[in-house]
Amino acid sequence: MPEDATSPDAKGQVPPNVRLLLLLEEVARQGTPVAPAALAEALDLPKATMHRLLATAEEQGFLQRDADGRSFGPGHRMRKLASNTLSSQRIRTERLFIMRHLATTVGETCNLAAPGRSGMVYLDRVETHWPLRIQLPIGTQVPFHCTASGKMYLSSLRSDKLARLLKWLDLQAHTEHSIQDEARLLADLAAISKRGYATDDQEFMAGMVAVAVPIRDDEGRLLTTLSIHAPTQRHSVASLVDNLAPLQDAAEQMARLI
Known part of the structure; x- marks a missing residue:
């Protein structure tokens, strides 16, 4: 043939x-x-x-x-097929090596997440060594609108697709810091798209902050997100963003695996 x-x-x-x-x-x-x-x-x-x-x-x-x-x-x-492909043993071994190095470098837990139908799903996770840490195991689904990974994904969507998604998305308050106003969320997403990373300042869970960056394919489309999060006893959003360089470097390494 x-x-x-x-x-x-x-x-x-x-x-x-x-x-x-x-x-x-x-x-x-x-x-x-x-x-x-x-x-x-x-x-x-x-x-x-x-x-x-x-x-x-x-x-x-x-x-x-x-x-x-x-x-x-x-x-x-x-x-599910895409998730299983990304989690194949060879790729996952290399991916975890990169994530472990990142977790050691920044001293905090890192997560790999992919968009699901109604939220971001954690595909992989490397824990920090600290006794005080946030427990969000592999398979956990978290909201789009109040997490760093979710907002990173939303910011990557075309305006027409984002508008359709927001029609049914429940902007539920998980903490007093959660964004519930659509106009405010759109402004936040525009800022995220411009700067290339997203943050969560206790929007999903009180006492937790996070920063996420995209992992893109060779056409520039977001496939997954890589994030680090920490309790507010150790970090503010600003101090966590200070780790942006190693986070972005890890994301670029992981993009090359795909």
Whole structure:
């Protein structure tokens, strides 16, 4: 079989048994919910074929409809697949080595998180040696709007996708410092996007501060976030931000693993 036969650029030569894989790849590549017509055009497939593929992918949980009822984005099984891929043993070994070095350098716990359907999910974690530390184990899901990792993710979204997300996002107060006003949150996200890092000043948990940076793919899209957090007995947000250089260096190293 010619090498380009599985490429969406190879007009009319997409093998039937590869079409669903190319569909999932294209949805992931787009990074935002995609309409069936756009997918059919990108993969050079008939609209009827595309609708059948989308129906199968949705039924099996690999894709899910966006809030508009027409576009499609990653479903729970596709997100799980991505998470498992990122957590493969070789990559995870190297990733933990980088995270341990970061935790030793800054003297605080660091976390790797990825966006889930309703919050950020912790994929990996390296604890500090301090007896006093915040317990947020792997698999924990935390809100988007009041965590450093969540706000870092929100700040990376296109304005139209962010607007759709904010329509259903519950800006619940977790502490007295949580941002509940949408206009104030948007202003914070704009500042985060401009400076390249996000902070949590006791917004999610009283007595805890955090700073997060993005881990991006080769097209500049946010895949995961890397963060460090600490109790306020040891750090303020300002003193934690003093560790931004090693945090960003670790994030760049981890991006090269992907």
